[in-house]
Amino acid sequence: MSTLKIARRYAKSVLETAIEHKIEDVVAQDLASIDALGASSADFRAMMRSPIIDADVKISVLKEALSSSVHTLTMEFLKLIITKGRGDLWREIAMEYRALLDNRKNIERVRITSAVEMGAPERSQLESALSARLKKTILATYDTDPTILGGAVVRVGDQVLDGSIRHQLHVLKDKLAVA
Numbered sequence: 001m002s003t004l005k006i007a008r009r010y011a012k013s014v015l016e017t018a019i020e021h022k023i024e025d026v027v028a029q030d031l032a033s034i035d036a037l038g039a040s041s042a043d044f045r046a047m048m049r050s051p052i053i054d055a056d057v058k059i060s061v062l063k064e065a066l067s068s069s070v071h072t073l074t075m076e077f078l079k080l081i082i083t084k085g086r087g088d089l090w091r092e093i094a095m096e097y098r099a100l101l102d103n104r105k106n107i108e109r110v111r112i113t114s115a116v117e118m119g120a121p122e123r124s125q126l127e128s129a130l131s132a133r134l135k136k137t138i139l140a141t142y143d144t145d146p147t148i149l150g151g152a153v154v155r156v157g158d159q160v161l162d163g164s165i166r167h168q169l170h171v172l173k174d175k176l177a178v179a
Helices: 001-018 024-040 042-048 055-066 073-082 087-104 119-135 165-178
Strands: 107-114 137-144 151-154 159-162
Touching: 001 024, 001 055, 001 073, 024 073, 024 087, 042 055, 042 087, 073 087, 073 107, 087 107, 107 119, 119 137, 119 151, 119 159
Parallel strands: 107 137
Antiparallel strands: 107 151, 151 159
16 A cells, blocks of 8 residues: 555544544644654654654653644554554654645645745735635745746746746747747
8 A cells, every 4th residue: 555545544534533523623733743743853864764763762752752742643643653653653643644634624735936026905906806716715935936037937836837937938939849
């Protein structure tokens, strides 16, 4: 079975339990904090991936490091995945959990890249247009990239909506080359 399927099963399981206890956002925040810890600590990543370190040792370290900052359900879930030998999938499980929760809440996360920093009115207008088009609540992350010359590139999941001037010039060049 692929790691994505395994991660999705664990994420679905913990989400269902969190929904029963009405703490799905708390668990999402906990998983995001653990993901941030993993991003900043090579030792944490190495410990979670290591097949040599005993599960009891991993659980003990996690209890000491996280028990005061994460919900009991999240801690029990971490113990479960470590006991089952799936501690190396913590990052994939966290990503799948966020995706499942976003889907449940009808949220779409998008990345918008523009040539210059967009002001609040432009951001609001673009987010409203995307929300109307996708029929979802939009959570946008913004980047700037002067090489696109102007316009914006919007990434929605695997789709890329390229409205950049660089892209339009490339299309025009291809049309002129054919003609």
